[in-house]
Amino acid sequence: MSGAVPVGVPRTGVLRVGVLGPVTAWVDGAPAPLGGPRQQAVLARLVAAQGRLVTTDRLVEDLWADPPRGAVAAVRTFVADLRRRTEPGRAPRSPARHLVTDGPGYALRGAEVDARMFEEAVAGARDLAPAAARGALDEALAAWRGTAYAGLDQPWAVAERSRLAGLRLVAVERHAEVRIALGEAADVVPGLDAHVDEHPWREEGWRLLALALYRSARQADALAVLRRARTMLADELGVDPGPRLAELESQVLRHEAPGEPPATQDVWDDTTAAYERVVAAGARTRLESTATLLRTLALTGGDGLAAARSRRVGAIRAAEQLADPELTARVIGAYDVPGAWTRSDDAGLAAETAAAAERTLAALPDGTPDAVRARLLATVAVESRGLPGPRGPEAAHEAESLARGAGDPGALAFALAGRYLTHVGRTGLAPGRDAIGAELVRLAGRHGLSTFEILGHLVRMQALSALGESAAAQEHAEAAGALGARHERPLVTVFTRWFDALRTAASGAPLADAERAYREAARTLAGSGMPGLADGLLPLALLALRVGRGLPATGIEDADGTWGPYAPWARPHLLLARGGDAADAVRRLPDPRPG
Numbered sequence: 001m002s003g004a005v006p007v008g009v010p011r012t013g014v015l016r017v018g019v020l021g022p023v024t025a026w027v028d029g030a031p032a033p034l035g036g037p038r039q040q041a042v043l044a045r046l047v048a049a050q051g052r053l054v055t056t057d058r059l060v061e062d063l064w065a066d067p068p069r070g071a072v073a074a075v076r077t078f079v080a081d082l083r084r085r086t087e088p089g090r091a092p093r094s095p096a097r098h099l100v101t102d103g104p105g106y107a108l109r110g111a112e113v114d115a116r117m118f119e120e121a122v123a124g125a126r127d128l129a130p131a132a133a134r135g136a137l138d139e140a141l142a143a144w145r146g147t148a149y150a151g152l153d154q155p156w157a158v159a160e161r162s163r164l165a166g167l168r169l170v171a172v173e174r175h176a177e178v179r180i181a182l183g184e185a186a187d188v189v190p191g192l193d194a195h196v197d198e199h200p201w202r203e204e205g206w207r208l209l210a211l212a213l214y215r216s217a218r219q220a221d222a223l224a225v226l227r228r229a230r231t232m233l234a235d236e237l238g239v240d241p242g243p244r245l246a247e248l249e250s251q252v253l254r255h256e257a258p259g260e261p262p263a264t265q266d267v268w269d270d271t272t273a274a275y276e277r278v279v280a281a282g283a284r285t286r287l288e289s290t291a292t293l294l295r296t297l298a299l300t301g302g303d304g305l306a307a308a309r310s311r312r313v314g315a316i317r318a319a320e321q322l323a324d325p326e327l328t329a330r331v332i333g334a335y336d337v338p339g340a341w342t343r344s345d346d347a348g349l350a351a352e353t354a355a356a357a358e359r360t361l362a363a364l365p366d367g368t369p370d371a372v373r374a375r376l377l378a379t380v381a382v383e384s385r386g387l388p389g390p391r392g393p394e395a396a397h398e399a400e401s402l403a404r405g406a407g408d409p410g411a412l413a414f415a416l417a418g419r420y421l422t423h424v425g426r427t428g429l430a431p432g433r434d435a436i437g438a439e440l441v442r443l444a445g446r447h448g449l450s451t452f453e454i455l456g457h458l459v460r461m462q463a464l465s466a467l468g469e470s471a472a473a474q475e476h477a478e479a480a481g482a483l484g485a486r487h488e489r490p491l492v493t494v495f496t497r498w499f500d501a502l503r504t505a506a507s508g509a510p511l512a513d514a515e516r517a518y519r520e521a522a523r524t525l526a527g528s529g530m531p532g533l534a535d536g537l538l539p540l541a542l543l544a545l546r547v548g549r550g551l552p553a554t555g556i557e558d559a560d561g562t563w564g565p566y567a568p569w570a571r572p573h574l575l576l577a578r579g580g581d582a583a584d585a586v587r588r589l590p591d592p593r594p595g
Contacts, residue, residue, distance in 0.1 A: 015086050015098045015111040019047050020118060020164070021145025023152070025086055032085050035078075037151065038063060039085075042078045044149055046099070046108035047115065048160045055105035062156050079106055114143045115164060122171045130178040131487065132448030137175040144168065169195075173204050180208065182486065185215035196225075200232060207245050214252050222252050284327055290315050291334035298337045299451060301491040305345075305529030308337075313349050316356045325363035326372075332357050333375035336410065338417035338455045340495060342424045343386040343565070343593075345532040354383035371408035374399045374415055381418030386532075386593060393422040409443055413452035416440050420459050434463035437476075450487045454480050458495050470503060494528050497521040498537075505545050514545055536564025543570055552577040565593065 015032075018024040023040040025032040034040045045062050046054055054062075060071045068074075083090070083099050090096065098111050121140035125133040148164040149157040172195060176188045192209040199205055206229035214222035226241075226249045233239050241249070279286060294315065298308035312335050319328040332353070344350040357379040364373065377399035384392030399415035420436045423429050440456030443449070457480035464473035477499045484492025501517035509517075518541045525534040540563070542556045553573040563570050568589055576582040 016114070017043065017047055017108070017111050018114045018143075018145065019044055019160075020114045020143055020148050022150045023047075024145075027086060027088065032088075034085060035081055038074070039078045039082055041152055041154065041157075042075065043082055043099075043108070044152055045154075045156060046106060047113055048149075048156055049107065050116070051107055051109055053102045053105050053107050055103075058105065062154055115148065118143050118164075118171075119167060122167060122174070125171075125174060125178075129448050130181040131450060132445075133178045134175065134182060135445055137171055137178065141168070141171055141175060169199060169202060169205075173202070173208055176208050176212070180212050180215060185212040188212050189216065196229075201237070203229070203233070203242050203245050207248055210245075210248055210252070214248075219252060219255075223249070226252065284322065284324070287315055287319050287327065287331050288334060291331045295335045295337055298335070299489060299491075301489075301494075302527045302529045305491070308335075309346055309349055313352055316353065320356060320359070325360050325365070326368065328356070328360045329364060329368070329372050329376055332360060332379055333372060336375065336378070336414040338414065338452065339382055339385060339421055340455060340458050340491075341530065341533045342421055343532040344383065345530050347386070350383040350385075351387075354380045357383070369406065370402040371406040371411040374403040374406060374408065374411040377402065378411070378414040378418040381415075381422055385421040388593075392418075393425075396422045409447040410449060413440060413444055413447075413449050416443070417452065417455055420455075430463045430466035434460055434467070437463060450483060451489070454483045454487070454489055454492055457483065458492070461495070461499055465499065465502065470506065473499070474503070491528060491530070494524045494530070494533070497524050501541070505541075505548075511545070511549065511551070515542060518542060518545070536562055536566045539563055539570065540566045543573060547573060 016026045018026075023034065023044045025034055025043065034043060041063055042059060045059060056072055056075055059075050060067050063075070064071060079099055083096050086098055087096060098109060100107055100109050118140050121136050125136045125140070128136060148161045152161075172191075176192055176195075179185075179188050189209065189212050192205060192212055196202070196205045196209055206225060210222045210225040210229075213219075213225060226245065229245060230241050230249075233241055240246070275289075279289075291312070294308040294312050297304045298312075299305075315331055316328065319331040322328075357376045361373060361376050361380075377395045381392050381396035381399060384395065396415065396419040400412065400419055403412035403415045416436055416439060420433055420440075423433050423436065437456045437459030440452050440459060442456075444451075444453035444456055457476040461473045461476040461480060464470070464476065477496045480492050481496045484490070484496075498521045501514075501521040504517040505514040518538060522534075522538040525537070528534065539556050543553055546553055546556070553570075554577050556574075568585075572582040572585040572589075574580075575585050
């Protein structure tokens, strides 16, 4: 494992150094041999200095308990050798970029160090919501390849190893805490059980284990853990449990739900009742609240998606009647629900929404923030998908430019979603769509935008399938499915099941098995609330399957009763199978619609 690139570290073409395990380096993504143990120790000592100067004399003292004659010259030789290994393309006599000479010593500058990245990720996770924090901590913990500074026993290395090991324990506990908050209490119990056995003096580990047991409806086991902790602390250290541990024990004994909100239905009823009491019936804030609620409703899929679409137009109409373009912009922009399919589910509602966004853009006063305009333009792009004309792509590019300038990650994610939906005008655009999906995954992952992170993985799944990179596409299908389950996005399953059917067909499975896979995938469309996707998709898939295998297009017409928008392109194959005039049907083919 010592030559493996750390998980989550991108290939950026710079020097990367790993100390969360054996001391290792990578140049342009490839392992860089570091030479003997003294060279490794020099590099590690400079890592531990965190960019500060380490004098040559200090390096000598830190490398040898009893420095030999010529130790200073040896250090200089080690540094020169490391420079050759870590900057193989550097011209002779040119200044070093990373292992730089600084006065009487050396410093490591401009390199990516896994330990520093780990520390930053753990610190940043404190300010993130549980779902985003879990992702950040997953990546941070995956960077560990073994014991930090493995193989080095000098005092400075021992001190750094101890410090990083302590921080790793904090990260493990924080990771368990956010998983408990996300409803995965039962899943973290085994890991926490092992954690407290290995580190019995960490009260936070005991507290989290008891909390996970209690949240898993194991009250007796939770109390037993708390009493074990109390006894161990008293007998071994002569101290009482800290306040957090003691409070948890009291809550378990009182059958309270520690750190857990009241039942969801109670919160909903209480909140809506308070809203009805406090917010006046005609208050404009009700329209904004409605738009936000409709966004959440749409993401539930099925009837929720269909209901949200129709009611959204009603909210926009009501906002426009108040002649307040800034309010209307907020109502339109709050519904940043991306589309994953390049045809609208309701062309009439989409056209009305796009027109309202255009009117609002024209009416906004000077000085309106660019992020607001970006969301309106992204709405135009998303709602114009599948329609002829240049307005959709133009709006998507303008939205992206404004959102980047505004530094608004949410607006940028929505703009990228709009650009994806308009990046389908011809064949050969899959690499561009893959790049859009990759940016969406990175951007949304950094900022906890789960809906757009899911979309990014679905975009990459589609684009990589088009490029024939099925294994990579499978990875993104799995990532989208995992995020969809975690964030309760049932529509993700529709797309991943169709991808699974495609994989079955492409694998050369018997025709009956491939057709069965497509028919089973089609069942996910029933009640999905996405008629634009469902219309004609199953017979198209079955037709493509047969044509791709050189078989006649027979037994397909009753697949789901309609060919939808694909009828003109299916007709020649059906006529050919029946002995009809397929050539005439080909001559009558219209130009494909933009979507």
